Amino acid sequence: MLEDGHVYVIDLEPGVVHAIYLVEEARKLTTRNGKPYLALTLRDNTGRIGAKRWDATDEEGELAKVGGYLEIQGEVELYKNTPQIIIGAMREPDPEAIDHNAFEQPVSFDPAELFEELKDMLISMPDADLRRLSEAYLEDEGFMARFEISPAAQRMHHPYRFG
Template sequence: MSQRKLETLNRGDRIEGIYLVEDASLKTARNGKFFVPMTLRDQSATVKAMRWESSQEEFRDIQNCPFLRIEGRVEEYQGAPQIIVDRLEPMTADQAGLQATEFLPRTKHEIPELERELEERIAALQNDDVRQLVVTILARPGLRDRLRLSPAGKAMHHAYVGGLLEHVISLVQLA
């Protein structure tokens, strides 16, 4: 079975793959057994998942690792797909051979193209003082990398990898 994009899941599907754990909590059912409701993510979507008959140890492992290799099945809960996790293996980024940014939504534009656009907009600034201020700020060590990888907001506002770079371009355009 190959890695499935979460946006393609349908009720009745089997799923196997590595996904980013966006959030997870440990709860106790009426029968006294532990279960873990969680949200899994890839670049295409986030999906609720449920691990029944879990344990405190398993939950600690989930909390300590950003990725899960899962096997499970897709059911529907409250009108949306939900993964019932039959097997899981918590994984670090090194174990998974992945970075968290690979699982986050991304800008629709190519990052180098956005960087060129930013440079062009900076060069076109009429006010020398403003241009120098922007150049000085963007020259800070590590800032360009963070611009490429960071969202501008958590939920609504350019909330994807490269979103902060898009936002800065729009601000420079206003200057």
């Protein structure tokens, strides 16, 4: 269990690291000697860093899901003058240990204003059936609470809230 709070990518220096990051890219590859490894790109809201897990097991490959969180222990080292993490151990983090604020991308607009524009557009639809459907969604408080904090599509837009 992590105790010291989030270790931001921008603050990483050569040495030991134990932190939770979001998996941005995950590739299962094989070394020239035929051994499996994972090549990952991990990120938070300050940046991204490459990571390798040598001799990766199938279970570890399943843990490293794009868009998912990963708790890692390892060593930050320089490779061709660029920091990377050599992962010694990895696991799915305790959901309560994830500091979601560390992964939020800053936005350059007022989300409340954008949401009001969306609501205005939905309730003024010319098609009566679509307007009623939109109103049903807008009146569903549980749905709207989840909708307001959900990221946009990961590939077509930006994979963060209001993206």
